[in-house]
Amino acid sequence: MTDHLKVKLSRALTAAGIILYVPANFLPVMTITLTGQVESLTVMGGVVELYETGLVPVAAVVFLASVVVPIVKLVSLSWLLGLHGSEVNQSRRMKVHLFLIRIGTWAMVDIFLLSILVAVGQLGILASVQAEAGALFFAAMIICTLYAADIYKTHMIWQQPMPSST
Amino acid sequence: MKSECNLPDNSSEGGWIHCPRCYASLRDRVLGSHEYLCCGRCGEQVKSLRPGRTMIAAWAFAMAALVTFIPANLNPILIFSVAGNSQENLIITGVRALWMQGFQPLGALVFFSAILAPFFYLASVSYVSASWTLQLRLPFAGAALRLAEALESWNLLPVFAIACMVSVVKLRTLGTVSWEPGSLWILATAVFTMLTIQCFDRKCAELYLEGGK
Numbered sequence: 466m467t468d469h470l471k472v473k474l475s476r477a478l479t480a481a482g483i484i485l486y487v488p489a490n491f492l493p494v495m496t497i498t499l500t501g502q503v504e505s506l507t508v509m510g511g512v513v514e515l516y517e518t519g520l521v522p523v524a525a526v527v528f529l530a531s532v533v534v535p536i537v538k539l540v541s542l543s544w545l546l547g548l549h550g551s552e553v554n555q556s557r558r559m560k561v562h563l564f565l566i567r568i569g570t571w572a573m574v575d576i577f578l579l580s581i582l583v584a585v586g587q588l589g590i591l592a593s594v595q596a597e598a599g600a601l602f603f604a605a606m607i608i609c610t611l612y613a614a615d616i617y618k619t620h621m622i623w624q625q626p627m628p629s630s631t
Numbered sequence: 632m633k634s635e636c637n638l639p640d641n642s643s644e645g646g647w648i649h650c651p652r653c654y655a656s657l658r659d660r661v662l663g664s665h666e667y668l669c670c671g672r673c674g675e676q677v678k679s680l681r682p683g684r685t686m687i688a689a690w691a692f693a694m695a696a697l698v699t700f701i702p703a704n705l706n707p708i709l710i711f712s713v714a715g716n717s718q719e720n721l722i723i724t725g726v727r728a729l730w731m732q733g734f735q736p737l738g739a740l741v742f743f744s745a746i747l748a749p750f751f752y753l754a755s756v757s758y759v760s761a762s763w764t765l766q767l768r769l770p771f772a773g774a775a776l777r778l779a780e781a782l783e784s785w786n787l788l789p790v791f792a793i794a795c796m797v798s799v800v801k802l803r804t805l806g807t808v809s810w811e812p813g814s815l816w817i818l819a820t821a822v823f824t825m826l827t828i829q830c831f832d833r834k835c836a837e838l839y840l841e842g843g844k
Contacts (some may be wrong), residue, residue: 499713499805515801523800526793559653559673566784573744573787577794578801580725580741583732585711585718585802592713592805596734604740615784620654623672 468624471616472549478613479542485606486539492599495579499592507599508532508575531575531603534568538610541565545617550624558622565614572607576600650677686760689830693757696823700750703820706813708795713806721813722746722791744787749824752782756827759836776836783828792821 466474493505506514508531515524541561548558582594648659650670657670657677668677707719722745729738755775762769795814802808 518804520800570787573790574794577791578798581798583728584720584725596732619652623653
């Protein structure tokens with residue numbers, strides 16, 4: 466695969482990530498049923514619930530990993546790919562790209578959390594946790610951003626733009 | 632025994648090498664024992680002297696992680712109980728539950744990133760670093776190195792360890808939760824995995840394998 470094609474693919478994946486971001490955050494991720502009470506939670510809803518139970522540090526971790534990290538990734542990926550080929554801020558862009566690769570995987574906390582909650586919530590009518598469609602969109606969004614940051618290599622930041630006639 | 636980790640002179644001009652990170656051209660020169668060449672554009676250490684022990688450390692940590700990975704998968708992470716009914720939870724239980732609820736892609740994703748990818752990453756790192764440390768030309772070492780590179784960003788056990796902690800906190804509002812030894816094994820595996828990633832010198836391994844052909 467040529468570098469030119471990689472940039473295109475990375476752009477496409479980022480665009481897909483931005484589109485998937487909307488249902489990922491507005492559809493519920495899981496439904497918790499406890500002694501008859503049914504509660505649907507979105508990603509942000511889960512953070513708010515943790516915060517309200519007084520577990521501020523844990524809520525902060527989940528907030529950072531599953532709300533802040535995806536936004537930061539999508540915004541800075543669009544910035545990196547939008548400026549691809551120009552000579553503006555090249556060394557800063559490189560630092561941002563290395564940082565993105567480092568923080569990228571933390572958004573998976575929410576998916577693993579869901580898998581553990583779903584596993585223990587199998588106690589019939591007493592308590593059950595059911596995954597919802599939002600989780601699929603959330604996972605797809607994370608995979609898109611992970612892959613987009615992985616395909617766009619650091620050295621491409623320093624590349625000259627492709628001449629229009631090849 | 633090769634203790635020096637220099638990049639090969641891959642340009643035909645002679646005396647010029649490329650930075651492996653940003654591909655800038657650099658003037659090559661002979662370095663003293665504690666000197667290293669820095670890329671003027673991105674700051675990457677292009678040439679440095681590294682003792683052979685770095686790969687021994689990577690081998691040891693990868694083997695330790697592989698060993699702790701087995702009990703991490705066989706012991707329950709936590710036990711959750713509501714009104715006398717209790718449920719044991721392993722990593723694979725979550726995969727199965729997601730699969731049964733009709734979320735096969737999610738189940739497959741968790742299975743891949745919490746079980747398959749860490750295992751194959753650790754196995755291939757220990758294979759490559761064993762081959763380097765023992766100075767053996769083991770077959771498929773090149774393929775193992777490429778596998779390790781591809782899986783490095785999919786090795787999500789440290790993230791899984793954090794998720795375990797959060798889930799215990801969250802479940803406490805629903806019922807009784809108790810920690811089980813499996814969570815400690817997962818924590819140990821996560822720590823060893825992070826140390827392996829720190830110690831494993833990909834450039835060194837690449838050079839060694841190229842030199843063998």
